[in-house]
Amino acid sequence: MDNKAFFRGGRPRPLVMGILNVTPDSFSDGGKWNGPEAAVRHAFEMVDAGADMIDIGAESTRPGVVVPVPEAEELSRLMPVLERLMPSLDVPVSVDTYKAAVARAAVGAGVSVINDVSGLVDPDMARTAAECDVPLVIMASYGTPATFKTDQISKDAVYYALAFIRERIAEAERAGVDADAVITDPGAGFGFDAAQSMELIRRSSDFSFGGRYPVLVGPSRKRFVSTLYPSMDRDEATAEICAVAAEAGADIVRVHDVARTVRRLSRQD
Template identity: 60%
Template sequence: MITAQTFKRGSRPRPFLMGILNVTPDSFSDGGKWDSPKTALAHALDLIEQGADIIDIGGESTRPGATPVSREEELSRLLPVLKELIPSIDVPVSVDTMKADVAEACVALGASIINDVSGLGDPDMAMTAADCGVPLVLMSSYGDPSTFRTQTIPGDGVLYAREKLAGLTEKALEAGVREEMIILDPGIGFGTSPGQATEMLAHSSDFSLGRYPVLIGPSRKRFLSHAFPGKDPDAATAEACEIAASSGADILRVHDVGRAAERF
């Protein structure tokens, strides 16, 4: 049985690598590339070959300024791909969604993890995760997709994310999510300045709250051009992953799994 504690590094030499599989037409770096079941499966198999330990599939873009999609539209993107994917791969599949009913439908098809970047924006999400009995990723953010680039956390970004994650964890536990099913993500790039994002990388273990696995998702984000000037997005992502891993990250969510894996 998979729990969040499955993804605690412990003595493991490298973090778990979560390969990103967007089946959206408008994601910021790969929209429209993997939106059919066959191309999505081929890409998932490629990510696994590169070293992915988890495949994270998303049907709604969370890039700044993205247009929200309906439940029906999101499911129409996710379910055909999941039906192709689940029987064909041997690593856990995470579903990246902000909607509780979408998460429930995906878990029913075999998804093993719910990755909720909204931080329980859907009031039913925590209870749904508890009922489904799968790990739940809780992410901190400041603002919403329309403001992520224009409004950033006032003051200490690390402290803000720690406090936000503590509050989300309390809500999840109250809704029945078991402690061993919680993974925490500080939300790098979701309302953070380049300086705050870079600082978060170097303080990954601070977001564990002493017990939970930490997921860090720096992949191809805008702050990388400030933190690693002159490097292409995937090379900069690999640098960021190395910093996050050295500071205690358990899971790294990336587009180019191979480039990240080379660092460990």
């Protein structure tokens, strides 16, 4: 994939990445799409609703997941869906995983982006992305789902997140990842409280590091969304936050409710 051409194509709105959870325990829709047929059907529903790409994950990333999903189990959830989905889907697919072996298998099945919410906790992840020659999302993070905690970063959130991502980009580039293959994610909602998360989103353009990298923002249905917009349901509030992200320079927004987000962003075109 030509990362620059696709993610920074001068569109009037950010790309909308539809979330496809094939897990029994996702924080928002666990179990709903964890059968291959249901998952594939939902992926096409999101594309019909306007999704520019699909992000598929087979391990919940909600904070405090006590037991990590073994690699073999993650693959057993993921691969049957990819085998059915990839031959007929005409938008790019990313895999949401922090395990390099899972990422490599997913790319082998046709996935074209690795979305690592752990910030490269697996020492082989950057090398895997380089060898597979696919874009890599690097998120400001405090580890894996088992070690995530909410509201744990007390210092300046933007300073911390920028420093974290800068270090991980350097690590990725040392492993052979091309600069044009890096996507950054400020990590809103992962260790940051509501005010910090919103500040990260309002500062989205900072995470492009002067326009070098596309920026992904993923607020969808997270706890801080309801804190910031208590009178709205989480999908409506998510769409509002995505509109803020769009104004702030985000290139990609990752959401569950694609249709509502597309409608909200279309009002800004």
